[in-house]
Amino acid sequence: MYAFNYHRPKSTDEAAKLVAEAEDGKLIAGGMTLLPSMKLRLAAPSDIVDLAAVEGLRGITVSGKTVTIGAMTRHVDVQTSAEVKKAIPALAALAGGIGDPSVRNRGTIGGSVANADPAADYPAAVLGLNATVETTKRKIAADDFFTGLFETALEPGEIIKAIHFPVPDAAAYEKFPQPASGFAMVGAFVARFGKDVRVAITGAKDHVFRVPDMEKALAAKFSGDAIAEIKLPDDDMMSDIHCSADYRAHLVTVMAKRAAAKAAG
Amino acid sequence: MSTKVSMTVNGRKVSADVEPRTLLVQYLREHLGLTGTHVGCDTTQCGCCAIHLNGEAVKSCTILAVQCEGADVVTIEGLASPDGELHPMQKAFWEHHGLQCGFCTPGMVMVACDIARRKPDADEATIRHGLEGNICRCTGYQHIVEAVHSGIQAMNQGKR
Ligand SMILES: Cc1cc2nc3c(=O)[nH]c(=O)nc-3n(C[C@H](O)[C@H](O)[C@H](O)COP(=O)(O)OP(=O)(O)OC[C@H]3O[C@@H](n4cnc5c(N)ncnc54)[C@H](O)[C@@H]3O)c2cc1C
Ligand code: FES
Ligand code: FES
Numbered sequence: 001m002y003a004f005n006y007h008r009p010k011s012t013d014e015a016a017k018l019v020a021e022a023e024d025g026k027l028i029a030g031g032m033t034l035l036p037s038m039k040l041r042l043a044a045p046s047d048i049v050d051l052a053a054v055e056g057l058r059g060i061t062v063s064g065k066t067v068t069i070g071a072m073t074r075h076v077d078v079q080t081s082a083e084v085k086k087a088i089p090a091l092a093a094l095a096g097g098i099g100d101p102s103v104r105n106r107g108t109i110g111g112s113v114a115n116a117d118p119a120a121d122y123p124a125a126v127l128g129l130n131a132t133v134e135t136t137k138r139k140i141a142a143d144d145f146f147t148g149l150f151e152t153a154l155e156p157g158e159i160i161k162a163i164h165f166p167v168p169d170a171a172a173y174e175k176f177p178q179p180a181s182g183f184a185m186v187g188a189f190v191a192r193f194g195k196d197v198r199v200a201i202t203g204a205k206d207h208v209f210r211v212p213d214m215e216k217a218l219a220a221k222f223s224g225d226a227i228a229e230i231k232l233p234d235d236d237m238m239s240d241i242h243c244s245a246d247y248r249a250h251l252v253t254v255m256a257k258r259a260a261a262k263a264a265g
Numbered sequence: 266m267s268t269k270v271s272m273t274v275n276g277r278k279v280s281a282d283v284e285p286r287t288l289l290v291q292y293l294r295e296h297l298g299l300t301g302t303h304v305g306c307d308t309t310q311c312g313c314c315a316i317h318l319n320g321e322a323v324k325s326c327t328i329l330a331v332q333c334e335g336a337d338v339v340t341i342e343g344l345a346s347p348d349g350e351l352h353p354m355q356k357a358f359w360e361h362h363g364l365q366c367g368f369c370t371p372g373m374v375m376v377a378c379d380i381a382r383r384k385p386d387a388d389e390a391t392i393r394h395g396l397e398g399n400i401c402r403c404t405g406y407q408h409i410v411e412a413v414h415s416g417i418q419a420m421n422q423g424k425r
Binding site: 001004005006008031032036052076101103180 | 266286307312315321328329380
């Protein structure tokens with residue numbers, strides 16, 4: 001790992017300023033993505049700005065039909081939260097399926113969403129549940145947030161403060177995990193809000209996406225069978241040593257079908 | 266540029282000037298001489314380096330020493346009693362043949378104690394899921410799972 005300067009600010013204003021003033025400043029949350037990439041010298045920031053001491057970024061609150069999760073809330077906190085388990089059990093289960101227990105004891109929702117790994121789990125919930133990402137500058141709708149491979153609508157120095165999840169009538173997440181890391185080879189988040197259904201897929205393309213054909217079919221009939229025959233073309237699916245593009249396309253249908261069946265109960 | 270960091274390690278207050286890029290595992294092994302915590306990978310996957318940070322298992326290869334300012338750290342060396350009597354989880358690994366070469370063992374034991382804390386009634390499936398971040402290249406896991414199960418029961422019976 002290359003040398004860097006370390007900062008531990010107390011407020012988001014101070015953190016944003018430190019990042020802006022640095023030659024190549026990076027925020028650190030749980031460090032479960034940033035530190036491994038620095039160890040492999042894939043990232044070499046000049047300055048690390050730790051969000052750990054910034055007040056007001058942690059915790060879970062439920063008000064009315066919204067669950068709000070602070071950016072620095074760890075995966076283990078979402079996994080074990082009685083409020084999340086009651087309001088959106090699929091979200092608690094998703095958090096409990098990230099990596100392994102030691103990773104969940106450090107990694108945060110803000111870090112995962114900001115990082116936008118094409119195979120990360122949380123982006124599927126953010127998009128599937130039509131969540132809103134609240135930053136130091138604005139509120140960004142999930143449909144506008146994930147823009148490409150490891151790319152989001154976040155501007156340099158913009159910090160995620162919290163994520164607001166609308167509570168669905170029914171939801172489920174199913175993933176086919178990469179056995180070594182737990183990341184999604186393909187993961188499908190299905191959520192129903194009244195007559196509207198959203199289907200978000202992670203792991204298959206360069207970033208998380210919705211499947212309008214499946215959403216329409218599920219709005220007409222909310223069951224796994226309703227989408228069992230909907231196949232996606234594989235031309236823009238990722239292909240690697242673990243999983244070819246056509247296998248990923250196949251998994252999209254299987255995972256979405258399982259998630260829909262589970263959500264339909 | 267070095268930064269001063271202070272923390273408690275195995276009940277002892279320690280502080281040092283470290284480079285910010287010093288990983289907690291390097292601080293433990295190279296500054297404090299606590300070489301029971303191992304390094305088995307570069308990718309945060311093997312779990313050999315697991316320690317307890319404020320009572321929870323974390324991978325000490327993927328946290329900076331400076332991030333642990335003010336923290337309470339326990340390593341494998343901190344589990345046994347000062348008189349040398351092994352912790353019940355260590356005894357269980359011994360009794361159930363939960364190790365062969367022993368390289369993964371410190372991390373396995375630290376994570377096993379974390380499972381005991383969170384899930385005192387853990388069954389085999391829960392234990393196996395709980396060990397997902399720990400890789401063993403020798404045992405095939407069966408004896409480790411048995412050791413953890415027995416260790417959790419011993420801990421429940423208040424053998425510490
Ligand atoms: C062994 C292993 C297995 C894993 N398995 C999975 C898995 O199965 N599924 C999965 O989804 N993930 C997995 N992960 C990734 C894990 O979930 C990470 O915790 C997560 O992706 C990043 O969160 P973090 O808090 O650790 O962020 P960090 O590593 O600290 O930061 C990641 C990036 O986000 C930026 N950032 C952090 N917080 C903010 C913020 N509030 N506002 C703006 N930018 C911010 C940082 O600058 C950095 O660029 C795994 C990681 C490991 C090491
Ligand atoms: S050395 Fe820390 S996980 Fe492998
Ligand atoms: S006992 Fe050798 S790696 Fe586990």
